[in-house]
Amino acid sequence: MEVSIKAANTEHLKGIHELVLEWGHPASEPETLQWLKEIMKSSNHQVFVAVSDDSVLGWAAVERRISLGQGFIAEITGLVVRSSYRRLGIGQSLVDAVEGWSQNLGLSRILVRSNVRRLESHEFYPSIGFELAKTTNVYAKELNGPNQSWKADA
Template sequence: MGDAARVSVREVRGSDAERIAMLSAQLGYPATAQAISERLAWLADLDGEVFVAELDDMLMGWIAVERRITLESGIAFEITGLVVDATRRRTGAGRALVDAAEAWSRDRGASALIVRSNIVREESHAFYAGIGFARSKTQHVYRRAIGAASDS
């Protein structure tokens, strides 16, 4: 049986925080397990969901998806984060996670799913194109510090 057939996806649990923190660091966003736990609690209060992928009882990836409402565009469903352990990529976990996010979004009335990818993440661009996403625009993101040194 291939790895893709053995990958299982489930909703996140609080006990996943430490492993999610380790995977987030691989994505370039180091965080403590405590910070991840706090963020999971915040996300639980929003209209969003986090799914994790497991293979051989090891949490090997996660995806976050949110329902967003903007004044100008209305309701959109967006993948706000996705990472699969660097040693476990190309096992079907990424696709399984996206499929779970898509099903969650569709169940809530979504007609499309959006994902943004940093221009330097060429591997992710190929991944998304390979599973049916089409580039719809390129944009710049600006950031301005306005207070606390850390957003937890």
């Protein structure tokens, strides 16, 4: 099986959306399309797909971030490989693409957060050179009212 890694585009929507659902997020396909389009327009974001025979086997999303404590870094904000294709090097290839993108932007550090329930990722990331830096709790708060600011050209 030959797998190629490329920048995602809207032709990859169906496969990307299927993997968003497999990842456990209940987004609709139109939502996924809108988010993908926004990411594609941003110079601070990129999505890579792993493709074989026109099928999306995995994707990785990365963003260039800045914080007062770390300066500019890259953060992998999502990485998923179709369950039937895991442990074949696809995740590593996607991370390699993220690393190349990050280096091209002059970034020298990549951060990734992994849910405590995603046990496979806790083995995967250290196996490819990531070190556990800290554990943390994530708190979320839903805001009242419709917030459509993410919709450009709606």
